Amino acid sequence: MKINLNPDRDPQSRIIVAMDVPSVNQAIALCDRLPQVSFWKVGLELFVADGSTILRELKSRNKKIFLDLKLHDIPNTVGCACRAATKYGADFLTIHASGGKAMMQAAQSEVEGSSTQLLAISLLTSISASELASDLKVNIPVASYALQMVQLAQASGFTGAVCSPHEVTNLRSHLGDDFCLVTPGVRPTWSSSGDQSRVMTPQQAIAVGADYLVIGRPITTANDPVAAWDQICQECR
Numbered sequence: 001m002k003i004n005l006n007p008d009r010d011p012q013s014r015i016i017v018a019m020d021v022p023s024v025n026q027a028i029a030l031c032d033r034l035p036q037v038s039f040w041k042v043g044l045e046l047f048v049a050d051g052s053t054i055l056r057e058l059k060s061r062n063k064k065i066f067l068d069l070k071l072h073d074i075p076n077t078v079g080c081a082c083r084a085a086t087k088y089g090a091d092f093l094t095i096h097a098s099g100g101k102a103m104m105q106a107a108q109s110e111v112e113g114s115s116t117q118l119l120a121i122s123l124l125t126s127i128s129a130s131e132l133a134s135d136l137k138v139n140i141p142v143a144s145y146a147l148q149m150v151q152l153a154q155a156s157g158f159t160g161a162v163c164s165p166h167e168v169t170n171l172r173s174h175l176g177d178d179f180c181l182v183t184p185g186v187r188p189t190w191s192s193s194g195d196q197s198r199v200m201t202p203q204q205a206i207a208v209g210a211d212y213l214v215i216g217r218p219i220t221t222a223n224d225p226v227a228a229w230d231q232i233c234q235e236c237r
């Protein structure tokens with residue numbers, strides 16, 4: 001069954017918690033400490049460490065999975081990786097839009113009919129405007145490049161994209177209401193922003209139209225992760 005792209009107003013269903021830990025044991029401990037969390041993001045580190053184990057553990061607990069692998073390779077290779085991800089029952093899977101339309105279409109055709117939906121990565125937030133221009137020789141503004149990548153993903157049949165909460169309003173105006181926007185870079189006022197710049201609070205991110213929020217450290221490294229989760233859910237209501 002497809003994920004509901006217009007999640008109800010219940011914030012619990014809109015918050016994806018980033019499981020940024022290095023081992024399966026730590027990941028399982030986190031999951032069991034936060035039984036209220038229904039949607040977890042598994043990133044590259046944990047997936048490379050022992051991906052199949054943690055994905056099976058999450059599925060056995062009836063959790064939704066955001067598999068954040070940021071795939072980028074030739075169309076056949078990415079398509080085959082997407083097919084493998086459907087077997088894990090991943091709900092969201094990320095692909096770099098810069099891999100091009102043929103790659104994205106190959107990816108999309110492999111997930112059709114499954115519960116796995118594809119999200120585009122437009123441009124890594126670690127790449128600055130000057131790096132884009134001087135090293136990568138892309139001579140258009142970052143925002144235009146990001147929009148072009150996301151529009152290519154939409155034309156390839158993707159469900160949505162990962163973006164900053166600050167990009168939601170502009171992307172929404174070009175992509176429409178049916179395109180799913182998932183935003184990291186979210187911080188409650190009481191939590192440290194850490195290495196995230198240009199953050200929004202969960203309440204603000206929902207107000208500008210984000211469909212799902214990805215939140216990691218404000219919950220997972222809090223002294224009391226359950227209290228932090230409860231507080232965030234309350235602030236979103």
Ligand code: C5P
Binds near residue numbers: 041184215
């Ligand atoms: O701990 P924090 O809330 O910053 O975690 C955010 C998560 O979202 C991390 O897993 C991070 O890798 C991911 N992410 C991000 N910024 C992006 C893309 C993904 O913070 N542009």
